[in-house]
Amino acid sequence: MKKNNNRLDRLLELPKEVYSNVPKVIITGFDELIVENFKGILEYEEYYVRINTHIGIINVNGYGLDLENMTNDDIKVKGKIESIDIERTIDEG
Amino acid sequence: MFIKILLSYLLGYLRISVEGYYIERFINICKTKKITIWNLKRSKDIQLYLNVRIGEFKEVCKIARKTQCKVKIKSKKGFPFLLNKYKKRKIFLILLFFMIVLIGLSSNFVWNVDIVEENNNEMENIVQDIENAGLKTGTLKNKINTKEIINKIRLQRKDIAWMGIELKGTNAIVKLVKAEEKPDIIDENEYCSIVSDKTGIITKINAQSGTANVKVGDTIKAGDTLINGWMEGKFTGVRYVHAKGEIEAKIWHTKSKKIPYNTTEKRDTGQVENKYAIKINNFVINLSKKLSKFEIYDTIDTENKFKIFSDFYLPISIIKTTNKEQEEIAKSYNLEEAKNIGIEELQKELDEEIENKEKIVNKNINTYEKEDGVEVFVTYEVLENVGTNEKIIF
Numbered sequence: 001m002k003k004n005n006n007r008l009d010r011l012l013e014l015p016k017e018v019y020s021n022v023p024k025v026i027i028t029g030f031d032e033l034i035v036e037n038f039k040g041i042l043e044y045e046e047y048y049v050r051i052n053t054h055i056g057i058i059n060v061n062g063y064g065l066d067l068e069n070m071t072n073d074d075i076k077v078k079g080k081i082e083s084i085d086i087e088r089t090i091d092e093g
Numbered sequence: 094m095f096i097k098i099l100l101s102y103l104l105g106y107l108r109i110s111v112e113g114y115y116i117e118r119f120i121n122i123c124k125t126k127k128i129t130i131w132n133l134k135r136s137k138d139i140q141l142y143l144n145v146r147i148g149e150f151k152e153v154c155k156i157a158r159k160t161q162c163k164v165k166i167k168s169k170k171g172f173p174f175l176l177n178k179y180k181k182r183k184i185f186l187i188l189l190f191f192m193i194v195l196i197g198l199s200s201n202f203v204w205n206v207d208i209v210e211e212n213n214n215e216m217e218n219i220v221q222d223i224e225n226a227g228l229k230t231g232t233l234k235n236k237i238n239t240k241e242i243i244n245k246i247r248l249q250r251k252d253i254a255w256m257g258i259e260l261k262g263t264n265a266i267v268k269l270v271k272a273e274e275k276p277d278i279i280d281e282n283e284y285c286s287i288v289s290d291k292t293g294i295i296t297k298i299n300a301q302s303g304t305a306n307v308k309v310g311d312t313i314k315a316g317d318t319l320i321n322g323w324m325e326g327k328f329t330g331v332r333y334v335h336a337k338g339e340i341e342a343k344i345w346h347t348k349s350k351k352i353p354y355n356t357t358e359k360r361d362t363g364q365v366e367n368k369y370a371i372k373i374n375n376f377v378i379n380l381s382k383k384l385s386k387f388e389i390y391d392t393i394d395t396e397n398k399f400k401i402f403s404d405f406y407l408p409i410s411i412i413k414t415t416n417k418e419q420e421e422i423a424k425s426y427n428l429e430e431a432k433n434i435g436i437e438e439l440q441k442e443l444d445e446e447i448e449n450k451e452k453i454v455n456k457n458i459n460t461y462e463k464e465d466g467v468e469v470f471v472t473y474e475v476l477e478n479v480g481t482n483e484k485i486i487f
Contacts, residue, residue: 040121046135067133070124 021054030081033060036074041067049077057087097129105147105171113162116141122156142167196401201234204263205398205406211270216253219269222246228258228265230408231374237265263406284333286322287480289313293342296476303336313342313479322485333485340480343454346447346473348439352431353466357421359389364418372396372410387418428467432460435469443473452476 017024017037024036035051035058042057043050044067049060065079111119116139123130128149134142145153157164179186206228210216226245228237239258247253254272258265286303295311303320307313322336364387369380385392392414399409426434436458447453455474460467 040124041117044117044120044133044135044141046137065135067120069131070120070133071129072124072127 023053023055023058025058025084027081027084031078033077033081033084034074035077038073038075041075051075051077056089059085059087061085098131101129101144101146102171105169105173106144107147107150107169108142108144108167109150109153110165110167111141111143111157111162112139112165113157113160114139115160115162119156119160119162122160123153126152126156128152128156147171147173199407200263200405202263203228203232203234203237203260203265204230204408205265206230207264207266209266209268211268216250216269216271219250222249223267228267234260234263262402281335284322284335284485285482286318286336286485287320287338287340288483289317289319289340289342289479290315290481291342291344291477291479293344293477293479295319295340295342297341298338299340300336300338302334303338305338319480336482338480340478341476342479344475344477344479346443346475347470348442349468349470350435350439351463351466351468352426352435354427354431355423355425355465358424359391359419360422361391362418362420366416366418368414368416370412370414372412374408377412385416387416389419389421390416391419392416428462431467432469435460435467436471439469439471443471447473447475449475 015024016022021037023038026034026036028034035053037053039052039054041050042052046065047061047063049065049067051058051060060077060081061083062079062081065077065081067075068078069076113119116135119141120130120133128145130143130145130153132142132144136142154164206220206223208219208223210219223242223246226242226249228242237258237260239260242258243256247256252272253269255268255270257268259268260266292314293312295307295309295313298305298307298309298319300320302324303322304324306318306321313319319340320336320338323331323333325331366385366387368383371378371380395413395415397411397413399407399411401407444450452475453473454476457470457472457474459470459472461470
């Protein structure tokens with residue numbers, strides 16, 4: 001059933017983040033990061049943001065980080081971003 | 094998101110600070126309860142600044158209590174708070190309302206009539222004619238019937254080729270094209286003779302039809318007949334024709350000027366004073382004394398119409414009067430200098446007057462010394478075509 005669904009979606013060329021919980025991370029320049037389909041915030045400091053998603057955790061390091069535009073499923077982090085790393089919790093394979 | 098923020102500006106929002114150890118939990122609960130919070134900023138200690146809408150503030154307070162955070166209001170922003178501020182200033186609000194009504198009312202009138210003439214051809218009394226036809230400053234815009242006005246003026250005047258009235262804001266732009274005066278064209282079939290229109294000496298005459306009345310070398314005045322509109326034959330007698338021919342004559346262009354030896358020249362000293370006046374329709378209020386402190390000065394008046402937008406003129410204008418102080422400097426020339434100045438000036442004038450430079454045959458310069466100056470005469474001899482048709486009246 002799931003496989004069929006996937007095939008149908010591929011046929012319709014639907015973006016993945018629309019039909020599933022997979023997060024989409026957009027980085028514009030080095031000062032702006034948007035995460036779509038996020039679950040919550042685990043930690044928030046001025047120099048460190050930890051964003052929880054359905055398949056893992058995204059860590060953002062930097063300084064002067066602000067959380068702008070928080071809506072139900074996307075979040076915008078603004079500030080001087082220095083590094084981003086990902087922690088997998090669920091193996092997709 | 095932008096629309097959401099705009100909406101929250103209209104509804105009013107608060108900038109609050111939340112202080113506590115479980116800030117992440119606070120944010121997550123806000124998210125699950127679908128409370129929109131934006132512009133979150135964490136300062137170095139345990140404070141968090143964020144924006145929240147007025148309606149959702151109470152719920153935020155509840156969540157803060159749950160997560161053991163303190164809430165403080167930093168500032169109130171948005172339209173409702175702005176309105177609240179002006180509740181106390183009733184007179185200001187009334188005046189603001191009054192102003193808006195006044196502007197709205199005054200936009201129904203024409204406050205400025207601009208007359209644009211094609212090629213800057215000046216037309217006499219056109220301003221008055223337009224006023225008489227009903228287009229005045231201060232008339233209601235609805236009452237102006239552009240077609241009727243155009244018809245009225247065109248009936249009155251014959252020198253207008255085209256006319257258009259455009260109402261733009263409180264501006265009425267009248268565009269005019271002047272009709273060119275055409276010389277009377279005499280029909281090919283009608284009998285005519287050629288008459289001189291200038292004074293000079295004939296250098297060439299060539300009658301194609303008709304008989305020549307003058308010879309080469311004759312002096313002609315304006316009004317002399319050059320080619321008669323008839324032919325005489327031995328057997329046919331007198332036969333009238335449409336005279337045709339080429340006549341070239343030497344025409345003198347003379348200019349004279351007197352250059353005095355001692356003159357006074359005015360020069361700006363650089364001292365300037367500005368005076369302002371306010372003009373409301375035709376009523377002028379001077380903001381300063383009319384008399385100038387300078388003895389000799391040059392005044393320049395500039396009038397600026399008061400306008401709100403590019404096309405919205407009001408019947409108020411500011412008149413700026415600039416007085417430039419001048420001083421008189423006595424100058425004296427000797428004979429040679431005066432001569433040269435006179436000749437140069439006259440030659441420049443003549444050069445502007447005569448278009449065809451190749452036809453200039455001779456230049457003549459005469460100077461006469463007088464007691465207090467030099468009189469300079471400059472004469473150009475130019476070859477020109479002369480003659481206009483004149484109908485033969487029997």
